[in-house]
Amino acid sequence: MDEIIRLIGLTKSYNGNHNAVDNVTLTLNSGRLIGLLGPNGSGKTTLIKMIAGILVPTSGSILVDGQPVGPRTKAIVSYLPDNTYLNDWMRVSEIINYFSDFYADFDVQRAYGMLAQLAINPDDKLKSMSKGTREKVQLILVMSRHARLYLLDEPIAAVDPAARDYILSTIISNVDEGSGVLLSTHLIGDIEHFLNEAVFIQNGRIALYDSVNNIRQREGKSVDQLFREVYRCW
Amino acid sequence: MLVKLIKHEFYATWKVMLIFETVLLCLGVAGFLLMGALVGTVTGSNRPNNDSVISMLVTSSITWFVVYALSLFAVSIGTLVFLTVRYYRNLYANEGFLTFTLPVETRDILHAKMIVGYIWQISTFLLIGFSIFLTLSGVYWNLPMSARNEVTKELFDIFRDFRxxxxxxxxxxxxxxxxxxxxxxxxxxxxxxxxxxxxxxxxxxxxxxxxxxxxxxxxxxxxxxxxxxxxxxxxxxxxxxxxxxxxxxxxxxxxxxxxxxxxxxxxxxxxxxxx
Known part of the structure; x- marks a missing residue:
């Protein structure tokens, strides 16, 4: 397995006093589905944004597939943010053209196939769609790339259980062998069975990083149970 | 990649800009026809005898000029506002999550915005000039021959002073x-x-x-x-x-x-x- 992400002393502070991510050093390998687990405000989204290149670290460095964050890493990273980032005046087919123009690894056939499965008309404009459908379109675009690394920020938050199943199956069935997935969530129970490794993050620091099997054996409980104990609010 | 960014920037802006440019052209043509007709009526051989009609026509001309000038101003401001909103949304609001994760240099993103924005600004600028030229042409060509000669002479004098x-x-x-x-x-x-x-x-x-x-x-x-x-x-x-x-x-x-x-x-x- 190749190393896909290396974080060295990574820190991001807002307003100079609050460290959203605090001196994180971590190496993640490709070919794994890794859960980035932590409660709201623990620094998951900040960490993912820095790896994606839309947030500049205060200090430390990030290497993706051995390269510092830049156009070359963006060409191999497929990023799903926790909000909608598509131009809502565009038709789905226009957005597909946009993606295929910029990303050499974008699979147009796969995108249209997934749209057909969900009965989404490629000629529809995004602004005419419901929030849930727009999120599905975004997921389809992100998962239609043959990327080396998928960064998925809270893909199953705020969706109903049926949509959650669809999203998870789409992710699992479309990730190429050898690609890495870093998926942030606080809904552990739904994804635990799919995960190879788990990274627990708390107050911007890595609290635990191990394979899911090791965690279960060592702790004698599921990752979900451990998460509830580690992050209990009382 | 710069060419692709420019292509998509044009694609994202051309519809709104086409509306602005069409409005400018229509204003020019309307100015040419309307001002020509008004000037022709007031100064021509079929000039109405009734002073109140003439005064009404002169008032209409002034009103049109005010509306016209305000419209030109509104379109030029509208162009800048549109390009501003596009820049903000596409870079720093939600769309920025996609723009800044494209496999392109950030300088190319800025260059594409600058090039396309400048082309639209220049085209608006030129069309405003053309629109004013059309309106003034409407006035000029509908003046009586003697008045036209006088205006031409005045224009030459001005150009001579500013040689x-x-x-x-x-x-x-x-x-x-x-x-x-x-x-x-x-x-x-x-x-x-x-x-x-x-x-x-x-x-x-x-x-x-x-x-x-x-x-x-x-x-x-x-x-x-x-x-x-x-x-x-x-x-x-x-x-x-x-x-x-x-x-x-x-x-x-x-x-x-x-x-x-x-x-x-x-x-x-x-x-x-x-x-």
Whole structure:
């Protein structure tokens, strides 16, 4: 397995006093589905944004597939943010053209196939769609790339259980062998069975990083149970 | 990748800009027809005898000119506002999550915005000129022959007086103005990103601060130019004033443009903070 992400002393502070991510050093390998687990405000989204290149670290460095964050890493990273980032005046087919123009690894056939499965008309404009459908379109675009690394920020938050199943199956069935997935969530129970490794993050620091099997054996409980104990609010 | 960015930038903006450009053309054609008809009626051989009708026609002409001037102003402001909103949304609002994760250099993103924005600004600028030219043509060609000859003679006299007018400097100045106004807005929006919260408020403060500085420097330089343009005999040379003021404006705007460009590049490369 190749190393896909290396974080060295990574820190991001807002307003100079609050460290959203605090001196994180971590190496993640490709070919794994890794859960980035932590409660709201623990620094998951900040960490993912820095790896994606839309947030500049205060200090430390990030290497993706051995390269510092830049156009070359963006060409191999497929990023799903926790909000909608598509131009809502565009038709789905226009957005597909946009993606295929910029990303050499974008699979147009796969995108249209997934749209057909969900009965989404490629000629529809995004602004005419419901929030849930727009999120599905975004997921389809992100998962239609043959990327080396998928960064998925809270893909199953705020969706109903049926949509959650669809999203998870789409992710699992479309990730190429050898690609890495870093998926942030606080809904552990739904994804635990799919995960190879788990990274627990708390107050911007890595609290635990191990394979899911090791965690279960060592702790004698599921990752979900451990998460509830580690992050209990009382 | 720059070519692709430019292509998609055009694609994202052409529909709205086409509406603006069509409005400008329609205003020009309407001005040509309406002003021509009004001037022809008031000054022609079939001129109405009734003074109240003539006064009504003159009032209509003035009203049209006011509406026309306001419309031109609205379209030029509308173009800038549209390009501003596009820049903000596409870079620093939700769409920025996609724009800044494209496998392109951040400088190319800025260059595409600058090139496309400038082309639209210049085309609006040219169409405003063409629209005014059409309207004035409507007036000119509907004047009686004697009046037309008089106007032509006056125009030649004006051109003769301004034969030393620094035309190349003036054209260069006209070409820089749209880029300067565009980059001023882009700069303010980008600087607004340095605020942790209230990013739009930060951009607005930056804009007014910049305007204030420009006004002070511009006024000082204008007064200096006026004073130094008076020659030893105490005569004021208009052409010398123009040459100095266009020359200064060119250098001044170019210095600002370089500062704007470097700052935007710095913000996009080192301070990007999409939240």
């Amino acid at each position: 030393e007018f620094p035309l190349p400097l003036f054209i260069l100045h006209c070409l820089i103005i749209p880029l300067h106004s565009l980059m001023t807005i882009y700069f303010c929006i980008s600087v607004g990103q340095l605020w942790y919260k209230h990013k739009i408020g930060g951009a607005v403060i930056c804009y007014f601060a910049l305007r204030f500085i420009n006004k002070i420097i511009g006024s000082g330089v204008s007064i200096h130019n006026m004073i130094t343009a008076i020659n030893f005999e105490g005569n004021m040379s208009i052409n010398r004033i123009f040459t100095r003021s266009f020359g200064f404006s060119l250098i001044y705007e170019c210095v600002w443009l370089i500062a704007f460009y470097i700052t935007i590049r710095y913000v996009n490369d080192h301070q990007i903070n999409l939240g």
